[in-house]
Amino acid sequence: MPVEFLLKRFQEAGTAPAMIWKDRVFHYHELLERIRYWQNRLEEEVAPGTVTVLEGDFSPESVALMLALISRQCVIVPLTAAVESKKKEFAEISEAQVSFVLDARDHAKIQQLAGRGSHHLYQELRSRRHAGLVLFSSGTTGKSKAILHDMEHLLEKYKRRRHDFTTLAFLLFDHIAGVDTLFYCLSNKSCLVTLTDRSPDSVCRAVEKYRVEVLPVSATFLNLLLYSEAYRNYDLSSLKYIAYGSEVMLQSTLERCARLFPGVTILQKYGTTEVGTLRSKSKSSDSLWVKLGGEGFETRVVDGILQIKAHSAMMGYLNAPSPFTEDGWFITGDTVEQKGEYYRIHGRACDMINVGGEKVFPAEVEDFIQTLDNVADVVVYGEKNSIMGNIVCADISLVRQEEPKQALLRIKRACFNNLQPWKVPVKVRIVDGISLNERFKKMRKKICDSSPDSMMQGNLDG
Amino acid sequence: MADREKILNILFSAIDDFNEIRPGEAPISKSKDTILFGSGGVLDSMGLVTFIVTSEQKIAEETGISITLADERAMSLRNSPFRTVGTLADYIHMLMAEQE
Numbered sequence: 410m411p412v413e414f415l416l417k418r419f420q421e422a423g424t425a426p427a428m429i430w431k432d433r434v435f436h437y438h439e440l441l442e443r444i445r446y447w448q449n450r451l452e453e454e455v456a457p458g459t460v461t462v463l464e465g466d467f468s469p470e471s472v473a474l475m476l477a478l479i480s481r482q483c484v485i486v487p488l489t490a491a492v493e494s495k496k497k498e499f500a501e502i503s504e505a506q507v508s509f510v511l512d513a514r515d516h517a518k519i520q521q522l523a524g525r526g527s528h529h530l531y532q533e534l535r536s537r538r539h540a541g542l543v544l545f546s547s548g549t550t551g552k553s554k555a556i557l558h559d560m561e562h563l564l565e566k567y568k569r570r571r572h573d574f575t576t577l578a579f580l581l582f583d584h585i586a587g588v589d590t591l592f593y594c595l596s597n598k599s600c601l602v603t604l605t606d607r608s609p610d611s612v613c614r615a616v617e618k619y620r621v622e623v624l625p626v627s628a629t630f631l632n633l634l635l636y637s638e639a640y641r642n643y644d645l646s647s648l649k650y651i652a653y654g655s656e657v658m659l660q661s662t663l664e665r666c667a668r669l670f671p672g673v674t675i676l677q678k679y680g681t682t683e684v685g686t687l688r689s690k691s692k693s694s695d696s697l698w699v700k701l702g703g704e705g706f707e708t709r710v711v712d713g714i715l716q717i718k719a720h721s722a723m724m725g726y727l728n729a730p731s732p733f734t735e736d737g738w739f740i741t742g743d744t745v746e747q748k749g750e751y752y753r754i755h756g757r758a759c760d761m762i763n764v765g766g767e768k769v770f771p772a773e774v775e776d777f778i779q780t781l782d783n784v785a786d787v788v789v790y791g792e793k794n795s796i797m798g799n800i801v802c803a804d805i806s807l808v809r810q811e812e813p814k815q816a817l818l819r820i821k822r823a824c825f826n827n828l829q830p831w832k833v834p835v836k837v838r839i840v841d842g843i844s845l846n847e848r849f850k851k852m853r854k855k856i857c858d859s860s861p862d863s864m865m866q867g868n869l870d871g
Numbered sequence: 872m873a874d875r876e877k878i879l880n881i882l883f884s885a886i887d888d889f890n891e892i893r894p895g896e897a898p899i900s901k902s903k904d905t906i907l908f909g910s911g912g913v914l915d916s917m918g919l920v921t922f923i924v925t926s927e928q929k930i931a932e933e934t935g936i937s938i939t940l941a942d943e944r945a946m947s948l949r950n951s952p953f954r955t956v957g958t959l960a961d962y963i964h965m966l967m968a969e970q971e
Contacts, residue, residue, distance in 0.1 A: 821892040
């Protein structure tokens with residue numbers, strides 16, 4: 410049984426805290442009891458191989474149910490409130506047959522759904538007698554892709570024991586990085602501290618209160634943390650690691666974090682929903698150069714784009730053609746630079762702005778603008794232009810009130826003086842706030858459709 | 872509708888903004904005869920794009936009318952509308968007349 414190794418570890422952990430949920434501590438022996446309870450119930454109520462929506466967030470019951478569903482060889486489709494408007498669509502795409510909805514008190518409601526779960530990839534999974542996991546890509550354009558993983562392959566790497574750290578469950582339950590945080594914690598008998606909201610203040614409060622050691626977040630969250638100055642009001646001395654990923658980190662933000670948290674190791678993580686987690690190692694806390702790979706992963710760069718071959722790669726998309734090359738490599742769509750063993754990730758090839766043949770990565774322009782006085786946040790994107798093909802545009806939010814015209818002139822002048830001409834934003838808007846998606850990633854206007862969904866990992870598998 | 876004089880004034884105001892964001896560069900002088908682009912022009916390609924966008928934004932601010940100055944049509948004209956401040960004012964005048 411694929412979760413047997415985990416259950417054994419829970420037994421060893423016994424009275425150690427497994428989760429903090431709504432300020433209550435749940436111990437490993439309690440989690441184990443709930444898993445047994447659900448295993449018994451599922452045996453009566455849900456057939457092996459059933460495609461099952463699991464709607465909730467990180468909670469003792471959702472975790473117990475997830476593990477029981479894995480041992481029942483079910484296909485799990487985790488959904489959270491973050492995808493509220495898409496729940497129906499996701500249930501349909503995944504052909505879900507049953508749903509378990511967890512309410513605010515962590516009580517589960519079982520419901521039969523209309524799906525038939527007959528997709529040929531599900532059939533293959535059933536013939537292997539393996540559990541599955543369906544995750545949806547969070548692309549901001551086009552239809553979300555449903556990504557099917559063989560749970561047995563995904564869990565393989567957690568069998569090796571690693572470090573035990575109290576970790577914050579900042580990343581979401583229905584995202585591969587969140588799933589990865591969960592299994593990394595559980596397999597090392599660590600305590601997972603859950604959040605009811607993901608504001609900088611709540612995050613800092615949880616770190617202080619539960620002496621959190623690992624903080625896995627998005628790069629944008631770190632910007633928010635810096636500008637909210639929430640870190641000033643809490644004791645964050647328990648922090649050992651900040652792991653970031655999911656989007657390109659600005660050098661300026663990284664350097665500021667490294668200065669603000671001198672005792673904390675800051676790590677870049679990398680992976681994609683399609684291939685799972687890569688092991689990674691940042692050159693240093695303030696370096697954007699990172700080693701990628703690890704057991705079961707191979708990397709290569711073709712035409713400046715990172716490709717990955719992974720043992721834990723998905724079985725396929727439920728609703729899109731295979732994205733793998735003929736020889737089994739996954740094209741990430743991320744543009745990278747390579748120096749020896751290290752990569753520097755510049756961003757989605759799709760986000761790259763081609764200005765009259767010159768390539769502009771939004772991050773490099775954002776990086777500069779972010780250092781200017783009174784700039785709270787910035788998002789840079791391309792817009793079609795009949796002369797240059799595309800032009801660079803920037804939406805900027807301010808820290809304090811400033812006459813917009815003056816702010817625009819000041820920022821444009823600074824860009825003109827410091828950036829190469831084609832990188833200077835031609836259109837600059839002062840906006841109230843930068844739109845973030847449900848995963849705390851910046852919403853960037855796209856010139857082209859986004860391809861695979863690269864993301865971050867929350868653990869320290871590096 | 873904005874008359875040609877008003878359009879020239881809007882362009883002069885765009886020139887002020889443009890000069891202000893490009894310190895250290897030769898300023899565009901506020902005259903209808905100033906050559907913008909092409910032989911003897913004061914702008915390079917990025918300068919032209921920036922000046923066009925600045926002008927479009929200024930026109931929208933002052934008149935509430937949104938026009939696109941650089942498009943296939945502008946490209947296909949025998950005489951470039953971006954040759955001088957004066958030819959640009961004429962082109963804007965024509966586009967605005969069409970919108971009415």
